[in-house]
Amino acid sequence: MKRSLKSLFLLAVLIFGAQMGHAASLDTDSGGIPELRWRGNTIRIGISTSLTDQSPSIKRGSDATAAVERSLQRWAEAAGISIQVFQTSIENVSPSGPRGDGVSLITIASTSENTLVFNKNGHQLPAATRIFFDRSGNISEADIVLNASHQFSTDGTFGTYDLETVLMHEVGHLLGLDHAPTVGSLMWPQISRNGLFSVNSFFRRELLETDVASVREIYRSETGDEGSSGSVELKISGGKIKASEAGFIWLEDAVSGKLVTTVSIPSDSDNIQLRSVPEGTYNIFFANAESEGISSGKTAGTVDVTNGEPSVFEIVGEASTGSATLIGLNGETTALSLPLNAGKTFSVSMVLTEEMDLRPVLYSNSRYIVVDESNILLTKDPLGRAVAIFDVTISEDAPNGAYSLCTINRTGGEACFPGVFSISGHQNPWYKRDFSKY
Numbered sequence: 001m002k003r004s005l006k007s008l009f010l011l012a013v014l015i016f017g018a019q020m021g022h023a024a025s026l027d028t029d030s031g032g033i034p035e036l037r038w039r040g041n042t043i044r045i046g047i048s049t050s051l052t053d054q055s056p057s058i059k060r061g062s063d064a065t066a067a068v069e070r071s072l073q074r075w076a077e078a079a080g081i082s083i084q085v086f087q088t089s090i091e092n093v094s095p096s097g098p099r100g101d102g103v104s105l106i107t108i109a110s111t112s113e114n115t116l117v118f119n120k121n122g123h124q125l126p127a128a129t130r131i132f133f134d135r136s137g138n139i140s141e142a143d144i145v146l147n148a149s150h151q152f153s154t155d156g157t158f159g160t161y162d163l164e165t166v167l168m169h170e171v172g173h174l175l176g177l178d179h180a181p182t183v184g185s186l187m188w189p190q191i192s193r194n195g196l197f198s199v200n201s202f203f204r205r206e207l208l209e210t211d212v213a214s215v216r217e218i219y220r221s222e223t224g225d226e227g228s229s230g231s232v233e234l235k236i237s238g239g240k241i242k243a244s245e246a247g248f249i250w251l252e253d254a255v256s257g258k259l260v261t262t263v264s265i266p267s268d269s270d271n272i273q274l275r276s277v278p279e280g281t282y283n284i285f286f287a288n289a290e291s292e293g294i295s296s297g298k299t300a301g302t303v304d305v306t307n308g309e310p311s312v313f314e315i316v317g318e319a320s321t322g323s324a325t326l327i328g329l330n331g332e333t334t335a336l337s338l339p340l341n342a343g344k345t346f347s348v349s350m351v352l353t354e355e356m357d358l359r360p361v362l363y364s365n366s367r368y369i370v371v372d373e374s375n376i377l378l379t380k381d382p383l384g385r386a387v388a389i390f391d392v393t394i395s396e397d398a399p400n401g402a403y404s405l406c407t408i409n410r411t412g413g414e415a416c417f418p419g420v421f422s423i424s425g426h427q428n429p430w431y432k433r434d435f436s437k438y
Contacts (some may be wrong), residue, residue: 010129017331027096027117027130036131037177037218038139040077041081041250043104045072045174046088050109057146059109059153067154067198068106070205071167074266075175078212079219093117093143100132100141103402104174110148110214117145126161126191127148127209129173153318156200159193166191172211176218181248182262183294183337184402184419185210192336203339203426208381210250210419211270216276219341228309229278231310234263236270247288248295250418251316254281257366258401259419277305283365284418285404286305286315293324293335296407296415327405327420330430342368343396344431350405352386353415360388361408368398369421371405391432392421 051064058064064088071084076083091109092416094100107114125147131140146152146166148207157426158242180187185209194200234249249272260282263272283303287297303313326333328349328414340346352360359378362371372391381387409415 011333027120027128035218036133036137036139038081038175041219042084043081044084046085046090046103046105048089048091048107048108048109049089049397051146052087055108055148056423057110057148057150057152057394058163059151059155059157059160060398062152062163067164068167071164071171074168074205074207077169078207079175081214081219090124090145092365094132094141094147094257096130100130100143102141103263104141104160105138106144106146108148108152114145116146116148118147123147123149124280126152126166127170127416131173131176139176144170144174153194156194156202158195161191162192162201162204165201167300168205172215174326177214180210180214180262181264181289181295182210182250182402182418184208184259185214185262186421187211187214188337190335190417192334194276195340196334196336197332198430199428199433201214201341203422203424203428206400206426208400208422209258209260209366210262210402213276214276215276217274220276230305230307232274232277232282232305233310233312234272234274234284235312235314236265236272237314237316242296247286248297249284249286250297251277251282251284251303252365252404254420256368256399256401257364257403258399259403260321262418268298273310275437279306279349281305281313284313285418290324293326294355294417296323296325296417296422298414300418321416323353325353327417329428333387337402337419338427339426340392340394340423341428341431342394342398342423343391344428346428346431348390348392350388350390352388362390363406363408364421365406365416366398366403368395369393369403370395370424387414394421394423398423 047068072083090103090105091107092111092113117123127146130143131139138419151160152163154163168186177187179189192201208417250262253260283299284304285297286300290296300315303311305311326335328334330337333349333351364371370393377389379387400423402423404416404418405420406416
């Protein structure tokens with residue numbers, strides 16, 4: 001899976017590394033990640049004593065070691081690789097440059113070298129990952145540094161970052177994954193503090209299908225399950241879709257409506273290969289993303305995936321304009337997926353874009369999710385934006401995963417927002433109660 005470069009700085013680093021025949025480094029939030037991966041099937045990660053000792057940035061009583069080990073193990077199982085951990089007194093990430101110190105590290109020490117990472121890339125970030133790689137894209141070292149100016153916990157304490165959620169996101173970068181363009185992914189660039197929507201962020205600890213698919217695109221030879229999956233070749237026809245670094249395509253299971261995989265549209269190619277797609281029938285969506293909010297796309301068609309020969313699908317037509325919106329619960333709206341539970345009804349708020357009608361038609365592609373269109377409340381938020389408030393009911397047998405919400409305007413234009421609903425085992429207490437039976 002190819003990835004695009006998102007900044008002139010990163011492009012300059014890569015060109016310099018290629019011309020000089022040297023390795024290079026990048027910070028995950030300084031630009032896009034090129035196609036990177038570790039060689040072999042074993043990675044050794046050092047856990048700094050700044051994490052295992054009592055850090056003032058981690059709530060007392062939190063089991064940081066267990067959070068680290070669970071984060072690494074979940075990704076290792078998904079990728080089909082082995083991650084070995086060891087304790088180390090090293091506190092500093094390696095300085096950026098052609099090569100590191102040879103030790104891949106997870107640290108929270110508030111040293112000058114670690115602080116410099118956030119001086120360069122943003123003080124508001126809860127964490128960052130510095131990756132060292134050669135000109136062939138082989139990773140030789142990756143260091144994760146947690147921002148000691150923030151507070152972390154493992155029990156959902158209000159206003160803190162969930163340590164395990166942040167680590168899960170950064171380990172994805174450590175393995176070579178870029179930020180995901182769909183909000184249902186753990187690799188979505190935004191992570192909330194505990195307390196948004198009046199719930200904690202535990203649900204973000206889970207790897208969903210799109211996360212597993214992304215890491216298996218990189219490490220497919222190590223998973224040993226090629227026999228249970230096929231491949232899809234997507235052809236962008238006649239240049240009618242203007243490929244850009246902000247464009248993306250996603251696949252949803254045609255039976256369940258669940259988001260299965262996402263891929264960015266390379267700016268230098270009209271041919272995209274997905275090589276680890278489970279057998280099944282999938283609806284294909286595509287869009288050019290907006291810079292803010294949750295971007296929408298439209299249906300391109302349906303493809304059947306089987307073992308053996310790759311399934312070829314030609315995408316014809318203009319890409320979606322990528323309208324972006326915000327969504328939320330409990331009167332809050334933001335660009336994050338909503339944590340919902342099977343068998344419950346939730347009151348959802350959605351900021352309407354200019355492309356939507358004043359009275360939008362809202363629906364889900366999944367048979368497990370029902371949007372109540374009979375009682376949509378239209379209002380204004382404090383910024384004067386139009387907001388629709390409506391009920392969403394999740395069926396008792398809904399499987400965990402990420403799902404889309406779609407709208408149709410009066411001209412028949414479709415806009416689907418991928419991954420805005422995340423059904424998980426983590427219980428969200430703020431569902432709508434039926435008091436009539438009491």
